[in-house]
Amino acid sequence: MSSAGNFRLVEPYMELHRRVFEVASGLQASLDPYDTNPVSDGEWLSLDSSYNLARAADSHGTITVQSFPVLDLKGQYDVQASKRLTVAMGGFFEADTRICTTTSIVLGSPLVVADVSPDAGTNKGLILLPANGGGTAVVGWIVGYCTKAPADGWIRFARVDPQRVAIPAS
Amino acid sequence: MTPASVINNLFTQKVSSVDGREKLAAAGGTYIRDRLREVSFIDKIIPVQNVTPAECQVSVNHDTFVMIIEVEPQSRGMVLTFRGQPTARLIRAPRAEVPFFTISSEKYEKNEQELMAYRMAITKIIEDNSVKDLQEVKDREGLRHIESCVQALQKEANSGSYTALKASTYASTVKYSVIKGQSAQAAATDDFTIYPVLKPDFVELLNLIDSRRLKTDRILITEPDWNNIMSWTLSDLGDKMASEIVVDGYKYNTVLGKKYIRTIKTDILRRGNIYSFTEPEFFGVNYVLNNVKFFIDKKANWISFQSWMDVGMGFINVASCAKLELYSGSVTPTATDTGYAAAQPVAETALGAVNNRVDQGFKFPSISQF
Numbered sequence: 231m232s233s234a235g236n237f238r239l240v241e242p243y244m245e246l247h248r249r250v251f252e253v254a255s256g257l258q259a260s261l262d263p264y265d266t267n268p269v270s271d272g273e274w275l276s277l278d279s280s281y282n283l284a285r286a287a288d289s290h291g292t293i294t295v296q297s298f299p300v301l302d303l304k305g306q307y308d309v310q311a312s313k314r315l316t317v318a319m320g321g322f323f324e325a326d327t328r329i330c331t332t333t334s335i336v337l338g339s340p341l342v343v344a345d346v347s348p349d350a351g352t353n354k355g356l357i358l359l360p361a362n363g364g365g366t367a368v369v370g371w372i373v374g375y376c377t378k379a380p381a382d383g384w385i386r387f388a389r390v391d392p393q394r395v396a397i398p399a400s
Numbered sequence: 401m402t403p404a405s406v407i408n409n410l411f412t413q414k415v416s417s418v419d420g421r422e423k424l425a426a427a428g429g430t431y432i433r434d435r436l437r438e439v440s441f442i443d444k445i446i447p448v449q450n451v452t453p454a455e456c457q458v459s460v461n462h463d464t465f466v467m468i469i470e471v472e473p474q475s476r477g478m479v480l481t482f483r484g485q486p487t488a489r490l491i492r493a494p495r496a497e498v499p500f501f502t503i504s505s506e507k508y509e510k511n512e513q514e515l516m517a518y519r520m521a522i523t524k525i526i527e528d529n530s531v532k533d534l535q536e537v538k539d540r541e542g543l544r545h546i547e548s549c550v551q552a553l554q555k556e557a558n559s560g561s562y563t564a565l566k567a568s569t570y571a572s573t574v575k576y577s578v579i580k581g582q583s584a585q586a587a588a589t590d591d592f593t594i595y596p597v598l599k600p601d602f603v604e605l606l607n608l609i610d611s612r613r614l615k616t617d618r619i620l621i622t623e624p625d626w627n628n629i630m631s632w633t634l635s636d637l638g639d640k641m642a643s644e645i646v647v648d649g650y651k652y653n654t655v656l657g658k659k660y661i662r663t664i665k666t667d668i669l670r671r672g673n674i675y676s677f678t679e680p681e682f683f684g685v686n687y688v689l690n691n692v693k694f695f696i697d698k699k700a701n702w703i704s705f706q707s708w709m710d711v712g713m714g715f716i717n718v719a720s721c722a723k724l725e726l727y728s729g730s731v732t733p734t735a736t737d738t739g740y741a742a743a744q745p746v747a748e749t750a751l752g753a754v755n756n757r758v759d760q761g762f763k764f765p766s767i768s769q770f
Contacts, residue, residue: 252748263461303462307499311712312541 235303236348237272240386241323248301249319251277254284258313263305267351271303272329274343274354274373275317283315285354288345290363292370296392297343297354299325324377324388329355332380339376340395341387348383356387360397367399431520434756436664437532441620442542442713444661445677446686451712453689456500466497469685469716498714500689503537505530507706515703523705530707531692533752540668540745542686542713546675549718550577551733564735566590567728578723579604587728592742594672595726596628597621599636602656605676608722614682616722618659620675625726626662629655667746667753672726683720687712 239246253261253269260269269275274297276286286293298317302309309315331346335358346355359372372393378386456465473493478486508526515522555562557576565573567587570580583595602619609616630645637645644651653659658676663669677683689710696705715721729737731744746753757763 305459306462307459307464307466307497308501309464311499312501 235272236270236328237299237301238326239323240325243301245321246301246318246323247320248316249298250314250316251281251283253313253315254278254280254282257284261310261313261315267353268304269300269315270329270349270353271300272325272327272355273300274298274329274356275300275315276354283317286343288354290366290368290397291360292342292344292357292363292368292397293354294369294371296371297373299327299389318389320391322389324386326378326384326386327356328384329353330380330383330385331355331357332383332385334358335376335380335385337376337379340372341374341376341385342370342372342395356385359395362400363397365399368397370395370397431525432756434754437529437536438664439532440535440539440542441661441663441665441669442539442686443535445542445618445620446680446684446713448686448688450691451687451689456689457497465500465689465712467500467685467687467712467714469496469498469714470494471496471716496714496716498685498687498712498716500687500710500712502708502710503534503541504708505533505706507704509702509704512701512703523703527694527705527707534692534707534709536665536668536751537748538711538713539663539665540748540751543668543745545713545715546721547723549715549721550675550723552718553577554732562732562734564730564732564737565725566730566737575608577608577719577721578725579608580728581724581726584726584728590729590737592672592727592729592737592739594625596631597625597674597724597726599632599656601674601724601726605674605722605724606656606658609676609678609720612719614678614720616658616676617679618661618677619655620661620663620669620677622666622669622671622673623662623664624666624671625674626650626660667751670743670745672743674724674726676722676724678717678720683717684713684715 257269257275259265260267262268274293275283276293276295276297278284286295286297298319301316301318328348329346330341330348331344335341340359341356342359343354344357344360345352346357347353348355356374359370372390372395374387374389376385377388451467453465456467458465471494473491475489480486508523510523551562553576554565554574557574563573565575565578565580567580567585568590570585579601581595581601582598587593587595605619606616630650634642669675680686689712690708692707692709694705694707696703698704725731725743727743729740729743731737731740
């Protein structure tokens with residue numbers, strides 16, 4: 231049985247600024263679709279100090295570094311062979327995604343990247359910008375805004391240039 | 401106008417034509433070359449086969465290809481009494497998938513005004529070089545997989561754990577797919593000083609594969625390491641060969657009865673690493689799904705072009721390759737010694753590093769235009 235994917239572009243694919251990066255060694259096992267926590271299309275990955283893609287740490291409710299959505303489908307053979315992923319690195323686009331937590335998201339909600347669990351395992355996906363850092367002030371990055379209210383676990387969002395935002399401690 | 405300038409102008413005009421973009425023939429032009437470019441050495445280890453999408457398998461979950469390769473089934477004989485019967489075996493043969501991926505050049509861009517400033521046929525040069533550039537990337541990917549093959553069996557032989565293979569602990573490490581040269585074994589420190597390859601080193605390398613009901617057929621070696629063979633002593637070479645080498649170099653197609661593949665790509669196959677392989681049918685496959693394609697586009701006064709190819713390689717029988725290291729340090733994954741990067745292929749982004757230092761101002765005599 232096939233899977234429909236977790237990320238659907240509304241914007242023309244050819245207009246995206248796409249870049250291919252090698253995956254960090256610690257994440258390469260997750261390129262296997264049968265891994266307990268596989269990398270998914272629509273998951274947001276960040277560049278590490280070696281210029282490789284990795285899952286950034288979720289710090290007090292959001293990741294604090296820039297991230298980019300993965301465009302490759304889970305289990306693609308070229309990805310598994312090359313240990314590389316394609317991400318949308320820049321430019322405006324609109325897309326539907328289920329790599330998110332839809333809690334409290336409404337039309338116009340600002341979105342940041344944090345740990346989400348649409349399936350078994352934990353991916354880096356979109357959540358509503360937190361009101362506070364749970365006792366610790368953090369810097370987050372708004373990556374988009376909800377353009378269509380959530381339905382069936384999916385949201386539609388417009389990707390914007392990342393906007394730095396200070397999230398208060400409480 | 402020189403022919404090269406004509407080419408650049410024609411290139412610009414051709415690219416603007418309604419009939420589309422056609423490749424132009426080179427017509428000369430004087431320029432200084434930076435480095436030699438070489439065809440793929442992976443293609444010499446395993447010859448390339450063209451395949452079509454119809455021969456491949458696709459996934460129900462995405463739109464990428466694999467080729468399913470069947471591997472020889474196990475079988476054996478047995479002794480029976482006259483009244484006995486043989487044990488049964490329900491026939492089964494393993495299969496392996498060979499995935500395909502794309503290798504591409506950079507996307508080259510230039511505006512037509514600046515293109516006119518070049519007297520050499522710069523676009524033709526890049527177009528010609530990009531084919532070899534793609535092959536360099538293919539070699540780098542292939543070599544990384546070959547290294548994974550030898551390290552996988554090393555790990556298996558060392559009780560399932562990556563065990564450093566270095567001079568200081570050489571005796572206690574099982575050497576199944578990787579060995580070190582005699583000089584490296586005797587080194588006082590575990591580092592990446594490269595020692596010349598000796599004749600006994602080659603013999604030990606051949607023995608790795610020949611001990612497995614397989615037969616070494618070819619060796620992959622860098623030019624600098626190869627050149628050290630010409631330093632072998634009279635007792636290694638014999639009187640006739642020694643005198644020949646002084647005049648003509650080593651001019652035979654085999655060494656110790658094995659074919660060899662020499663490469664100048666010392667940024668991919670680093671000095672000090674020598675690999676041996678069986679014949680291709682015992683090792684793996686090397687496919688091309690789409691041969692090199694070249695695309696050119698023009699928007700207003702901007703020209704862009706790139707080339708790419710779709711390939712698949714699978715090293716199915718990991719026992720069909722072995723490695724000789726001419727340095728004392730360890731490159732075993734997770735058990736490396738300091739400086740191990742010197743023995744590994746450079747990063748993909750570092751391929752194509754230039755030799756000339758013109759941009760840094762190193763050219764002689766050096767003058768300032770006034």
